[in-house]
Amino acid sequence: MKVGIVGIGITDFKIHDEPFYNVAYVAAKKAMEDAEIERREIDSFILGGYDNLGVGRTISNMYVAPAAGGYLRHEIRVSEDAAFALPLAYMRVKSGLSDVAIVLGFGHSSETPVELVELQSLDPLFHRDLKLSLQMGYAMQSYVYRNSFNVSEEDTAKVVVKDRKNALKNEYSFLKESISVEEVINSDMAVYPLRRPEIAQWCDGCVAFILAEETTAKRINPDPIWIKGLGWTYDNYFMGTRDLSKLFATAKAAEMAYGMANLKPSDIEAAEIMDLTSDYHFMILEALGFAEYGKGKELIDSDFPVNKSGGALCTNAYGSTGAFLLANLALQIREGEIEKGIAHAMTGIGQNAAIAILSS
Amino acid sequence: MVLKFETKWEIPYVHSAGEHGTKFFEALKDKKIMGVKCPECGRVLIPPRAFCERCFVDTADWVEVSDEGEVVTVTVTYIKFTGLPDPPYATGIVKLDGADTGMLCLLGGIDLSDWKKVHETFKPGARVRAVWKEEREGKITDILYFEPVEG
Numbered sequence A: 001m002k003v004g005i006v007g008i009g010i011t012d013f014k015i016h017d018e019p020f021y022n023v024a025y026v027a028a029k030k031a032m033e034d035a036e037i038e039r040r041e042i043d044s045f046i047l048g049g050y051d052n053l054g055v056g057r058t059i060s061n062m063y064v065a066p067a068a069g070g071y072l073r074h075e076i077r078v079s080e081d082a083a084f085a086l087p088l089a090y091m092r093v094k095s096g097l098s099d100v101a102i103v104l105g106f107g108h109s110s111e112t113p114v115e116l117v118e119l120q121s122l123d124p125l126f127h128r129d130l131k132l133s134l135q136m137g138y139a140m141q142s143y144v145y146r147n148s149f150n151v152s153e154e155d156t157a158k159v160v161v162k163d164r165k166n167a168l169k170n171e172y173s174f175l176k177e178s179i180s181v182e183e184v185i186n187s188d189m190a191v192y193p194l195r196r197p198e199i200a201q202w203c204d205g206c207v208a209f210i211l212a213e214e215t216t217a218k219r220i221n222p223d224p225i226w227i228k229g230l231g232w233t234y235d236n237y238f239m240g241t242r243d244l245s246k247l248f249a250t251a252k253a254a255e256m257a258y259g260m261a262n263l264k265p266s267d268i269e270a271a272e273i274m275d276l277t278s279d280y281h282f283m284i285l286e287a288l289g290f291a292e293y294g295k296g297k298e299l300i301d302s303d304f305p306v307n308k309s310g311g312a313l314c315t316n317a318y319g320s321t322g323a324f325l326l327a328n329l330a331l332q333i334r335e336g337e338i339e340k341g342i343a344h345a346m347t348g349i350g351q352n353a354a355i356a357i358l359s360s
Numbered sequence B: 001m002v003l004k005f006e007t008k009w010e011i012p013y014v015h016s017a018g019e020h021g022t023k024f025f026e027a028l029k030d031k032k033i034m035g036v037k038c039p040e041c042g043r044v045l046i047p048p049r050a051f052c053e054r055c056f057v058d059t060a061d062w063v064e065v066s067d068e069g070e071v072v073t074v075t076v077t078y079i080k081f082t083g084l085p086d087p088p089y090a091t092g093i094v095k096l097d098g099a100d101t102g103m104l105c106l107l108g109g110i111d112l113s114d115w116k117k118v119h120e121t122f123k124p125g126a127r128v129r130a131v132w133k134e135e136r137e138g139k140i141t142d143i144l145y146f147e148p149v150e151g
């Protein structure tokens, strides 16, 4: 029995004036309208996003469960990027415990000092006093990556140019400003070695998916988008123990997803990847098996479609970025542009990864 | 136009350092950095921990490592983050002599306003040493930062 995506709801990704739960409600409504189903047909409510410190309220599900249409129903939440909630929804449906499930992902950065929040995830005795911001963690990886593989500023600038160009054509993306390689290279150094445009900016936005088991899926939607492979894993918490030139968690999660789908990288026709920095763009493509380690830059001029959405560099809402990319990949399949694609999400300082392989 | 309200969490926790953390922090008072050795893989781990997560066995012997080592990576922020110190400041990972894992730390002792200078000074493999606080109190901040070793 297959599990398919039969409804997708994406809100505007921007700085929202409404609180996250009202934006989440819009996404859930849109997904149900897209699937043409009523909320009573849904029997699993899976919530994803950064609750607690992330939105400044504990038990955020108190807000998001009703927004998902799950008033007084059972709900369960994954306190991670909402892309990490997809496997849980898949398992509910695949196990036969659920016929129709909703995944509702909320991402809200504009009310939250995200760097200060993420600092609290560092060990309070050994690391928190070092005042490492999330972006400084990313930059430490960039420094190792660039030095290990001789990656130039021109190489990484091209990633920004490419993502920005794609975002201009995507109605859902947040940052819509084209930029040239020269402009990237001449922009201010923000978090060495990363310049301002090479680091994703924060925004707000929510995404919802309706999942259904095969028979129901086909009844709801003649062309469901099938979930073929899923993978997720994590790397060592201690940065000093990791090989920072590679994304171990992404590689392992991809291995798991390819194995489940019985597919290999060469079968994949497009990728949506969570490139929170320009360097991560290359590092992710390498870990997903599309290039050898250190050779990700060679893909920049190839015709293999990466981040048609504009990527995380153009749309990054704390908690729903991965879900946004997943939704964009699903839409490419629905539009008939590709048959098989891979969506990647990554959290922490590259320590956690979740991968989904979708097909028509 | 919507109203906005500022709210704040100030919650005092009391965390236990555990046996391993206690030994590590006590040693800092004497300008000593202590790691712990895994009996199976033989790695000297910093920060010290009760078990080796890779081998899933209790760690055994304590090993004093040097307060000198080499730079694995560095970054400097030139932008201000809410609630974090004013820029510029530098963090990095240093692999201390005698340790098998890198240690997250602050780097300094040079003018951080020029990133080219930072890059020249703290290249991967560059030698650095700990600059200790005068009045140590058994906290990670007893190491002010790591500075370049001349020569």
Ligand SMILES: [Zn+2]
Binding pocket: B038, B039, B040, B041, B042, B043, B052, B053, B054, B055, B056
């Ligand atoms: Zn071991």
